[in-house]
Amino acid sequence: MEHEVGVGPWPGGREAWPTGAHLDPELLAHGDRRNVADRYRYWRVKAIVTDLDTRRHPLHVAIENWGRDFNIGSVVRTANAFNVARVHIIGRRRWNRRGAMVTDRYLHVQHWEDIASFARWCTEAGLPLIGIDNVPGSVPIEGRALPAACVLLFGEESAGLSAEAQQASESVLHISQFGSTRSINAGAAAAIAMHAWVAQHAATSGP
Incomplete structure (x- = not known):
């Protein structure tokens, strides 16, 4: 059945x-x-959003969207699960919502034309911008103290963080890997990084 x-x-x-x-x-x-x-x-739906707004976490999530990354919906769905303050889409306004499973209805999603304007907003808002990518010079996220209020910035599936995004980031962290693949799925990486923040700053809750 x-x-x-x-x-x-x-x-x-x-x-x-x-x-x-x-x-x-x-x-x-x-x-x-x-x-x-x-x-x-x-x-x-509006009542759910209003209730969630009373207890959103001070964590923001940002995603670069220059091509056609099908992982954005998956990142948005995870952001909803952790009740982040806001999701920021940088670059192309249109993105594939199928993976979000309509969870974007319960989030505040904001669009930015480029990294420069978004980085200025982060500075004005007092939110450290932390890139997540396994690039040269990045440090492991494991054991790293993450700010309570901050932005986790993710790049596209194939290209990772753009050079502009890396330069704008206060620091760039990577998720340690031990197999043969160079990188893990962007949606999975975002989930791991968000949960690392949750483990440090969010109270536990039931199912």
């Missing part, structure tokens, strides 16, 4: 519906099959 995601219509019919502006009548009537945490079942 195939496992069903989510929940069906609220049992007992319309007369039994709970009340509250955060609840979506359509979901109560037809069921909520979205990939959301159980505490958000039947909630409107």
Whole structure:
């Protein structure tokens, strides 16, 4: 038997519906099959975003998007899981959202034309810009103290961080590897780096 995601219509019919502006009548009537945490079942998207905003982490995530990187959606999905403050897309405005599994609806996503304008914003916001890439001169992320409020900057899958991004970064960290491949998938690298921050600064939570 195939496992069903989510929940069906609220049992007992319309007369039994709970009340509250955060609840979506359509979901109560037809069921909520979205990939959301159980505490958000039947909630409107806007209500979920408002609630998440009350407890977002001071971690920002930035992604260079000069070509057609299909990993951006995966990075956005992970950023949603860790409830980051904001996701920044640098370069091309359009990006493949399929891998995000609509999680971008619950995040604040901001676009930047280039690295220079984004780096200026980071400076004005007092957010250290930390690049993640295994380039010469980078240091291991393992055991590295990460600032509580900062930006983790990721490059494209094939090219990695651009030269401009490396120069703008306060430091560049890499994830230690021990096999034959030169690099790991960009989406996987972003997840590892974000979790490294979480392990240092975020309180544990249930499933």
